[in-house]
Amino acid sequence: MNAPALRAVALSAGYRRRRRPTTTVLRDVHLAARPGELIALIGPNGAGKSTLLRTLVGAQPPLAGHVLLDGHDLASLSPRQRARRLAVTLTEPVDVGQMSAEEVVALGRLPYRSWLGRAADRDRAAVDRALVDAGVEDLRNRPLTDLSDGERQRVMVARALAQEPAVLVLDEPTAFLDVARRIELAAMLTRLTATTGAAIILSTHDLGFALRRADQVWLVGDDATVTAGAPEDLAHGHAVARVFAGENMSFDDAAATVVVADHTVPGATVRVDADGRTRQWAEHAVRRAGWSPGSSAEHVLRVEDGTPCRWRAEGPVRADGVGFGSLVTHLRDQTATAALQPHGNAGAAQ
Amino acid sequence: MSGLFALLVALVAVASVVLLAQGSIAIPIGEVLRALTGQGTESDLSRTIVLDARLPKVVTGLLAGAALAVGGAQMQTLFRNPLADPFVLGVSSGAVLGAAVVILGTSGVGWLAGLGVVSQLGVTGAAVAGAAGVLLIALGIARRVGDPVVVLVVGVMLGYLAGALVDMLVYYTDPDRLQALAGFTRGSVRNVTWDELGVIAASCGVVLVLSVFLAQPLNALLLGERYAGSLGVNVRRVHFLCLASVAVLSGITTAYCGAIGFVGLAAPHLARGLLRTSDHRLVLPASALIGSIIVLVAEYVAGGNGLTATSLPLNSVTAFVGAPVILWVLLSGRAKRSAR
Numbered sequence: 001m002n003a004p005a006l007r008a009v010a011l012s013a014g015y016r017r018r019r020r021p022t023t024t025v026l027r028d029v030h031l032a033a034r035p036g037e038l039i040a041l042i043g044p045n046g047a048g049k050s051t052l053l054r055t056l057v058g059a060q061p062p063l064a065g066h067v068l069l070d071g072h073d074l075a076s077l078s079p080r081q082r083a084r085r086l087a088v089t090l091t092e093p094v095d096v097g098q099m100s101a102e103e104v105v106a107l108g109r110l111p112y113r114s115w116l117g118r119a120a121d122r123d124r125a126a127v128d129r130a131l132v133d134a135g136v137e138d139l140r141n142r143p144l145t146d147l148s149d150g151e152r153q154r155v156m157v158a159r160a161l162a163q164e165p166a167v168l169v170l171d172e173p174t175a176f177l178d179v180a181r182r183i184e185l186a187a188m189l190t191r192l193t194a195t196t197g198a199a200i201i202l203s204t205h206d207l208g209f210a211l212r213r214a215d216q217v218w219l220v221g222d223d224a225t226v227t228a229g230a231p232e233d234l235a236h237g238h239a240v241a242r243v244f245a246g247e248n249m250s251f252d253d254a255a256a257t258v259v260v261a262d263h264t265v266p267g268a269t270v271r272v273d274a275d276g277r278t279r280q281w282a283e284h285a286v287r288r289a290g291w292s293p294g295s296s297a298e299h300v301l302r303v304e305d306g307t308p309c310r311w312r313a314e315g316p317v318r319a320d321g322v323g324f325g326s327l328v329t330h331l332r333d334q335t336a337t338a339a340l341q342p343h344g345n346a347g348a349a350q
Numbered sequence: 351m352s353g354l355f356a357l358l359v360a361l362v363a364v365a366s367v368v369l370l371a372q373g374s375i376a377i378p379i380g381e382v383l384r385a386l387t388g389q390g391t392e393s394d395l396s397r398t399i400v401l402d403a404r405l406p407k408v409v410t411g412l413l414a415g416a417a418l419a420v421g422g423a424q425m426q427t428l429f430r431n432p433l434a435d436p437f438v439l440g441v442s443s444g445a446v447l448g449a450a451v452v453i454l455g456t457s458g459v460g461w462l463a464g465l466g467v468v469s470q471l472g473v474t475g476a477a478v479a480g481a482a483g484v485l486l487i488a489l490g491i492a493r494r495v496g497d498p499v500v501v502l503v504v505g506v507m508l509g510y511l512a513g514a515l516v517d518m519l520v521y522y523t524d525p526d527r528l529q530a531l532a533g534f535t536r537g538s539v540r541n542v543t544w545d546e547l548g549v550i551a552a553s554c555g556v557v558l559v560l561s562v563f564l565a566q567p568l569n570a571l572l573l574g575e576r577y578a579g580s581l582g583v584n585v586r587r588v589h590f591l592c593l594a595s596v597a598v599l600s601g602i603t604t605a606y607c608g609a610i611g612f613v614g615l616a617a618p619h620l621a622r623g624l625l626r627t628s629d630h631r632l633v634l635p636a637s638a639l640i641g642s643i644i645v646l647v648a649e650y651v652a653g654g655n656g657l658t659a660t661s662l663p664l665n666s667v668t669a670f671v672g673a674p675v676i677l678w679v680l681l682s683g684r685a686k687r688s689a690r
Contacts, residue, residue: 057580083582095430096572097628110570111582163581 003071004032005166005199006056006086011065013048013055024063025051027224033167033199033216038189040210040231041203043220044244049203050171052220056201057088057169070166083111087160088169094144094156101147101155102140105130108162127162133195134158135188150181154188161196168192170202174209182206186213207244211235211256219243269294270313270331274303282311285324289331301327351632354624358639365646366412370404372650406547411539411645414603415613417554419641420561420634421599422614423621427568427630428592429492431501432679435615436600437672439488439505441481442611443512445604448480449473450516454523474549478601484508485593499680538664539607539649546606553602557595558638564591565630572628610645611665612672617641619675644671 008031014024025048033039043049054060056067058074067074070085077085087108096104108130109123119127131137134157144152153173160168170189174182186209189200193215201218204210210217211231219227219234221243227234234240241251244258252259272293274282282303283293299315308323317337319330370382377396385391385400418436425434425441436442452473488508492501542550567588570578575585603610621636622628648668653661 059576059579078582079579079584080582083580086580088577088580090574090576092574092576094573094577098622098626099572099628103627103629104573107570107573107581110566113566 002035005035006033007068009066012063013051014063029226031228035197035199036193037199037215038193039201039216040214041218042210047220047222049220053203080111085166087163087165089156089160091172091175096144099144100141104144105158105162108159130158130161133161149176165198168198168200173202174204174206208257268299269296270299270301271296272301278303278305285327289328291331362639362642365643366408369408369646370400406542406544407540410542411649412642413550413554414607415641415645416638417599417603418614419617419637421596423618423633423637424592424596426618427571433502437611440509441484441600442604442609443509444480444484445477445601447512447516448476449605450519452476454519474605477605478597481601482597485597542606550602550606557598561595565634568630612668613641613644616672616675
């Protein structure tokens with residue numbers, strides 16, 4: 001296996017402040033990012049994602065331990081040496097005044113140039129390659145201020161790529177993007193790990209994105225630890241559930257995300273009789289009504305494909321209807337009747 | 351792009367020659383050029399007027415305009431504020447205060463009194479120190495408060511504060527020394543001797559040339575301090591170098607020409623507008639040329655045309671260029687956008 005591009009060795013991160021006790025946010029963390037890996041850094045707000053990222057990129061010194069970049073201690077590298085190995089994109093919006101996308105990307109070559117130096121062929125080639133890799137070569141002459149959030153994000157990624165880094169760190173790259181742009185970005189990053197061979201580390205709140213796309217997940221917990229592993233291992237071993245599922249939340253394995261735990265009267269189990277996508281969305285509706293899809297002799301739900309779908313429920317109460325909206329209403333009505341709620345809302349309302 | 355620079359250089363040359371030719375005594379352009387190139391002139395008088403009376407004024411105007419414009423361009427990026435400029439943010443007032451303390455504070459048994467060059471350098475140094483002091487305060491506040499408009503107001507207040515301190519000093523000083531101070535608040539490129547010009551040219555010239563080295567780091571700073579740091583730029587060092595160069599450029603200019611307003615604000619905006627880029631490698635030299643043109647034209651309007659006997663302070667002319675630019679920047683929402 002390749003040597004890690006970035007390693008954290010016995011790393012403790014936090015804040016050392018004058019005349020106040022030191023705050024240790026993360027303790028004794030061991031991590032390794034290998035070339036070509038896409039790594040998602042996840043964790044609840046306030047657990048220390050930003051602190052870890054800032055320490056990994058050298059924006060703040062570690063309290064203890066080391067960050068090794070390409071085998072060199074980060075603290076021993078000059079800012080320029082570091083900038084040739086490590087590139088970042090930040091969440092803060094940039095306002096560069098009047099600059100084209102290409103000019104912004106060319107700033108990524110600064111670590112390779114003297115303060116007066118003109119762009120060499122090698123610099124121009126690196127900028128061209130970065131523009132192509134990030135899929136923004138069509139935008140190269142457009143002013144950055146004219147671009148959409150998604151396009152600007154990609155230009156900033158291209159600028160980072162122009163640094164030809166061994167490690168690319170993206171802070172919340174999906175934060176301001178809509179669903180389609182997020183998926184585009186994910187596909188691009190996956191492609192980039194292959195084309196550039198860089199290790200890409202990104203922090204995200206999008207749990208589904210992390211579990212579906214990442215080669216490795218770094219899970220920051222509330223207890224000052226970071227758990228690293230394949231997404232499936234962390235999900236299967238309940239590590240994700242432990243960190244994210246609080247009082248009212250539970251981890252839904254099928255959806256690969258955290259859902260609101262049902263603390264209302266639990267509904268019964270219903271056997272869903274449908275095919276393919278229809279079945280998938282019927283089960284979605286069943287869950288939303290507080291029921292669970294499964295095997296049941298008592299409750300059977302048949303759904304016919306169509307737009308909208310036609311459904312028929314068999315059991316103690318028979319009903320049928322068109323559209324999943326009426327199905328959910330029907331299932332909830334049954335729960336309400338069956339529960340004989342001593343503290344139910346139905347009685348209080350009347 | 352190079353055509354634009356050629357045009358700006360040509361404009362500077364035309365403005366210089368016109369200023370040399372016009373005045374209380376009009377001298378033909380041909381005679382001006384002969385005097386400049388060292389060929390024989392038709393009269394010794396016109397030679398003396400061109401070389402000894404008018405040339406120092408023109409060169410001072412050139413340097414002052416370039417210095418203020420380059421200082422303004424650096425400040426706008428340093429403060430991440432399109433409205434930053436040595437005059438607007440009170441840096442020039444700080445320089446006046448520094449100079450005033452030395453001029454007025456050395457009355458009577460003052461150790462600088464009568465020491466010619468030394469006292470001159472003392473005043474100059476104090477002006478640079480005053481400029482640096484206001485810059486440090488303004489930058490400290492700007493880094494806490496992101497809103498450019500708030501920083502603008504803070505700068506104006508700092509300017510008033512420095513002005514008030516100068517007024518108080520004036521109140522307690524004997525009238526003889528006030529004459530030396532009168533020029534400071536109004537702005538003028540006249541009354542500069544060749545000796546003084548040497549100091550301006552040496553200090554501002556060196557800083558102007560060295561500021562080319564700041565162009566690339568300033569470009570990186572356009573992305574923000576954290577991005578600049580991630581690109582290997584030593585942000586603290588660049589901040590320090592910019593502060594030092596702005597302090598020298600505006601301090602020296604103010605010490606010899608008084609507070610000339612709005613050139614540092616308007617010239618960089620005009621440069622960016624003409625070049626259609628924020629790249630400092632182009633914006634800094636273009637700002638310098640445009641700043642020179644503004645000051646030369648302002649001097650022409652203020653009294654160098656020889657049409658009227660009275661001469662206006664430069665400030666009241668440059669305000670005609672600067673105030674509309676401030677309004678344009680504010681109303682077009684650029685200030686708000688960069689506050690994000």
